[in-house]
Each structure stands twice: as structure tokens, then as C-alpha cells.
Amino acid sequence: MREEHLEALSLLHDPVRRSLYEAVAGSGGDVGRAEAAEATGVSRTLAGHHLDRLVEAGLLESGFRQPERRGPGSGRPAKVYRRASGERSVSLPPRDYAVLASVLAGVVDALGAEEKAEEVARAAGARLARGHRGEPVEAVLAERGYEPYADHAGDAGVGAGGRLRLRNCPFHALSQEHPLLVCSMNLALCQGLLEGLGDRPERAELDPRPGECCVSLALPPGSALPPDSKTNED
Amino acid sequence: MHLAQLNIAHLRAPVDAPELAAFVELLEPINDLADAAPGFVWRLKESEEDPTATVVHDYGDHLLVNFSLWESIDALWTFAYRSAHLGVLRRRREWFLRMAEPYMVMWWVPEGHIPTLAEAMRRLEHLRAHGPSPEAFTFQEPYESSEAANLPAAAEARK
Numbered sequence: 001m002r003e004e005h006l007e008a009l010s011l012l013h014d015p016v017r018r019s020l021y022e023a024v025a026g027s028g029g030d031v032g033r034a035e036a037a038e039a040t041g042v043s044r045t046l047a048g049h050h051l052d053r054l055v056e057a058g059l060l061e062s063g064f065r066q067p068e069r070r071g072p073g074s075g076r077p078a079k080v081y082r083r084a085s086g087e088r089s090v091s092l093p094p095r096d097y098a099v100l101a102s103v104l105a106g107v108v109d110a111l112g113a114e115e116k117a118e119e120v121a122r123a124a125g126a127r128l129a130r131g132h133r134g135e136p137v138e139a140v141l142a143e144r145g146y147e148p149y150a151d152h153a154g155d156a157g158v159g160a161g162g163r164l165r166l167r168n169c170p171f172h173a174l175s176q177e178h179p180l181l182v183c184s185m186n187l188a189l190c191q192g193l194l195e196g197l198g199d200r201p202e203r204a205e206l207d208p209r210p211g212e213c214c215v216s217l218a219l220p221p222g223s224a225l226p227p228d229s230k231t232n233e234d
Numbered sequence: 235m236h237l238a239q240l241n242i243a244h245l246r247a248p249v250d251a252p253e254l255a256a257f258v259e260l261l262e263p264i265n266d267l268a269d270a271a272p273g274f275v276w277r278l279k280e281s282e283e284d285p286t287a288t289v290v291h292d293y294g295d296h297l298l299v300n301f302s303l304w305e306s307i308d309a310l311w312t313f314a315y316r317s318a319h320l321g322v323l324r325r326r327r328e329w330f331l332r333m334a335e336p337y338m339v340m341w342w343v344p345e346g347h348i349p350t351l352a353e354a355m356r357r358l359e360h361l362r363a364h365g366p367s368p369e370a371f372t373f374q375e376p377y378e379s380s381e382a383a384n385l386p387a388a389a390e391a392r393k
Contacts, residue, residue: 177374179314179315179320180315180324183315183320183324184324206320206321206324208315208316208317208321209316211316214316214320
């Protein structure tokens with residue numbers, strides 16, 4: 001077991017630190033001390049103290065945001081926080097599915113069995129939908145760690161009504177190693193999930209962009225999903 | 235140092251055949267996307283006027299080559315797998331034959347040096363014969379530019 005991971009995760013036992021972590025992670029970008037303090041209802045000083053502890057533990061990363069105005073009187077650059085890119089996981093007893101998944105991805109590659117892999121992924125997506133039929137897909141995706149959020153921006157791409165984007169890729173490490181295979185399988189999985197929920201599979205499309213999941217979903221026109229729905233509730 | 239990359243593909247039909255029409259149509263938008271991608275440095279073009287002209291070479295008919303320079307491995311990776319290029323890659327079986335051997339190779343070159351296609355093909359051969367090394371590597375087993383800096387080939391090119 002990895003001591004360091006366990007220690008980092010145990011920091012989140014503290015409710016203040018936990019809500020600060022969630023406020024930063026859920027924002028999808030840089031969050032300042034003041035913002036984080038406001039979101040969690042603690043003082044700036046206390047927020048700063050806990051945020052720095054989360055940085056030390058490697059759960060968050062910090063940087064500096066330049067003030068809008070330059071020159072004398074514009075103030076110091078503000079310290080900002082974002083979710084760290086590294087993964088933390090602890091399993092008891094020890095388990096290592098990642099190595100096997102990577103080997104299996106290599107096997108699919110070697111066999112040229114991508115189409116079969118997508119078929120199987122689609123069926124797996126439909127199975128994940130079991131017991132959730134009729135539920136909105138964003139709820140199921142949130143539960144699976146995709147961190148969905150609505151994007152109504154003008155450049156949202158394909159179709160009107162905006163996109164449901166997925167901030168987190170649950171298969172991140174594997175998708176770095178075998179991007180083509182893993183992203184194709186993930187798309188098939190999302191389509192199978194939609195199908196299983198009784199929704200339209202074609203809502204999910206490949207829509208790769210840096211730093212997010214490679215799939216996005218068409219939002220139904222007039223969709224009421226809040227622009228930044230919280231996704232980390234348990 | 236800049237990152238050089240070569241990838242080759244065996245076309246299922248001559249590039250002007252109807253089977254390849256959809257692919258040829260994608261050449262201009264995807265090449266434009268590459269040219270505008272952060273970290274893009276250079277790519278081998280057959281023609282400045284005709285965006286659908288594929289590179290003419292002596293390495294066999296039906297062999298498509300894609301040869302470019304980038305500022306970093308990350309920049310190339312992000313373009314290849316985190317842009318609309320990924321969707322084109324997914325359709326590769328419609329247009330290209332499956333290759334059992336590695337078809338993509340990367341290596342480091344001094345900034346300002348543009349390697350020849352012949353060198354690029356030699357790097358691919360090297361990768362196929364010896365596996366990944368600082369002279370010829372892949373995304374799965376990448377090497378940093380610092381690991382390549384002391385290689386004789388790089389020193390030669392710097393002179």
C-alpha cells in the first residue's frame with residue numbers, strides 16, 4: 001500500500017479541507033483564496049492555510065494569477081489553486097487493475113481488434129444503465145466520476161442547445177497510453193449507456209479537447225442543467 | 235531541440251480513387267488545424283497551392299507520408315489526440331490497410347534543422363529493427379530531448 005497516497009487522502013477527512021478541495025476541483029479551473037473561502041464559508045486565512053496543506057499533499061497545485069492592472073499599485077499577483085493532475089488511490093487489500101487494463105489494451109492493439117472492443121464497450125455501457133432507466137444521463141455520468149457540466153458558449157460546436165461536457169476522464173492514465181482505443185471505447189460506452197437509459201445514443205459524440213474527456217453530449221434545447229452543476233456529492 | 239515525427243499509411247486505393255474521396259476532403263481542414271495548433275513548427279508539403287496534394291516520394295505507391303516538426307511531445311500528442319484529428323484517426327480503417335509494424339516514429343532535431351524524408355524513413359527503419367531508443371521512439375516509450383542531445387547524429391547536424 002502506498003503510505004503517501006493514504007496520507008494525502010486522509011487529509012480530506014477534515015470537513016473544511018474536504019469542502020475546499022471540492023470547491024477547487026469542481027470549478028475546473030483556477031480558484032483564488034477569497035473565492036474558495038466564500039464558497040465554503042470560512043475565513044480567507046483559514047482557507048489559505050488548508051489550501052496550502054492540500055498543495056503540500058499533492059492533491060492541489062498552486063500558481064499565481066497576474067493582476068489585471070500592471071505597474072505600481074496593481075497589487076501582488078493572487079495565489080490560485082487547481083486540482084493536481086496526479087492520481088491518488090488506495091485499495092485494501094492491494095489491487096492493481098491499471099496494469100492489467102494496460103496489458104489488455106496492448107492486446108487489442110496487437111490483434112487489431114478495435115471494432116470488437118468498441119462493441120463490447122457499448123454493451124458494458126448498456127449494463128451500467130441497469131437500474132437507472134429513465135434517469136437523466138448526467139446523473140449517471142456524475143455518479144461514474146465524469147463530472148458533467150453544461151456548456152452554452154457560442155463556440156460549443158455541433159448543434160444548437162449547447163453541449164454537456166465531461167470535465168474528468170475516468171480512464172485518464174489509460175487514455176494517455178492508448179488514446180485512440182480508449183477514447184473510441186469510451187464513446188461506445190457512453191452511447192451504450194444512453195441506449196440503456198432509453199435515451200438517444202447519438203447524443204454522445206467524439207469531441208476531444210485538451211484537459212477534458214474526449215466525449216461530449218448534445219444538450220436538449222432549453223435544458224435546465226445549471227451551468228456548473230456540482231458533481232462530487234456522495 | 236524540436237521534435238520530428240514521421241508516420242506512414244498504406245492507402246487501400248490510389249489517392250484519386252472514389253474510396254479515398256472522403257479522406258482527401260479532410261486533408262485541408264485537418265492540415266489547417268495542425269498548422270494552427272500550439273507548438274506546431276513545420277510540415278512537409280507537396281504544394282503550397284493545392285492543399286489536397288499528398289507528398290510524392292520514392293517509397294512505393296499507395297504509401298502516404300506525414301512528416302512534421304513540433305516544439306514538444308506534448309504539443310504533438312495534444313494535436314493528434316485532443317483535437318478533431320482524433321475523429322479522423324478513428325476512421326483510418328476506411329482508408330488505410332492495417333500495419334503490423336510500427337508506422338510512426340519520433341526523434342529530436344536541433345532547432346532550425348529540417349531533416350530529409352530519407353532520414354525520416356531511416357529513423358522508422360531503426361525503430362522497426364531495434365525498438366524505441368533516443369534515436370527513434372514512440373509515444374508509448376518517449377525520450378526527452380536531453381537524452382538525445384549527446385547523440386552523434388544530433389551533434390553532426392548542429393555543426
